Amino acid sequence: MIPKEYRGGCLCGNIKFLALGDPNNPHTCSCSMCQRHSGALTLCWVEFPKEAVQWTGEGGEPSLYRSSDYSCRAFCSQCGSSLGAIDDGPTVGLILGNFDHQGQQELAPLSLMKD
Numbered sequence: 078m079i080p081k082e083y084r085g086g087c088l089c090g091n092i093k094f095l096a097l098g099d100p101n102n103p104h105t106c107s108c109s110m111c112q113r114h115s116g117a118l119t120l121c122w123v124e125f126p127k128e129a130v131q132w133t134g135e136g137g138e139p140s141l142y143r144s145s146d147y148s149c150r151a152f153c154s155q156c157g158s159s160l161g162a163i164d165d166g167p168t169v170g171l172i173l174g175n176f177d178h179q180g181q182q183e184l185a186p187l188s189l190m191k192d
């Protein structure tokens with residue numbers, strides 16, 4: 078079976094990602110760290126195993142800011158877009174606003190799915 082592909086990137090296109098397989102735990106977060114990282118009141122996230130995410134743009138891997146003792150925030154040093162969080166553990170969190178194709182059911186953040 079061919080794994081599902083999810084592509085996206087930053088505002089200027091310097092940093093692009095390709096995530097393969099099943100996305101985990103789509104959710105929103107409104108913590109103060111997410112707010113400062115993005116400038117938005119709420120961020121929408123989805124997680125992938127680290128090995129499922131490739132950085133495919135010309136800029137290679139995003140720039141990192143160590144935001145806690147277990148994770149770094151990822152961003153584009155050229156345009157400043159917030160891209161995600163790269164944990165010291167085996168998880169990468171990607172910000173859903175950067176995905177090329179929006180509105181896929183499996184990417185719907187849980188807290189926005191309440192009817």
Ligand SMILES: [Zn+2]
Nearest residue numbers: 087089153156
């Ligand atoms: Zn950029």
Ligand SMILES: [Zn+2]
Nearest residue numbers: 106107108111
């Ligand atoms: Zn947060």
